[in-house]
Amino acid sequence: MIIYLRLLSDEADNFIHEIAVDGTNTFEEIHDFIQQQFDYDPSQIASFFITDNDWHKETEIAQFDMGDLGSDEIKTMQDTTIGELISEKGQRLLYVFDIFSDRAFFVETFHISEGNLEAIKCYRNEGKAPEQIKLQEFTNEIEEPNYYTDEDDYQDLFDSQISFEELSDENMGGADYSDYF
Secondary structure (H helix, E strand, O other): OEEEEEEEOOOOOOOEEEEEEEOOOEHHHHHHHHHHHOOOOOOOOOEEEEEOOOOOEEEEEEOOOOOOOOOOOOEEOOOOEHHHHOOOOOOEEEEEEEHHHOEEEEEEEEEEEOOOOOOOEEEEEEOOOOOOOOOOOOOOOOOOOOOOOOHHHHHHHHHOOOOHHHOOOOOOOOOOOHHHO
16 A cells, blocks of 8 residues: 655645655654655654544654553554554644654645555655754843832832732632631
């Protein structure tokens, strides 16, 4: 079985990448192929997720077996073939390539045919893939704390606070805070 996948990105409007994979290819082989295609750093953690039609994550295919994370059946990229989980046109996946920022490619199965492929093939590559790691931009500007240096300003701060008399059960949403005062 040959499975045709279309990768899209919500970060790059003109990006479309289509690949054909054999049903016997493991998710690890597909991961490695994607990493090579976009010149991504293979030391970064990634993960696949089978999703519903609204892109809600359902089944994770992890890069590594993370042990006892509450799941009896952990699927790993190395041990899971795409044909085990994808068998119909329209099935969707997420390929999370930046785990810490939860950035992913939206992957949809757009065609399935009979036959076999010897190697994963890319036959459509338009636009530029997003950078693998999205670094936070930091500035050297430091915001100065607002210290009260004038005694009158300091007193105004205390005067503007709610007094204990105003703290009644009625004003506090009916809760009984008498044990605290």
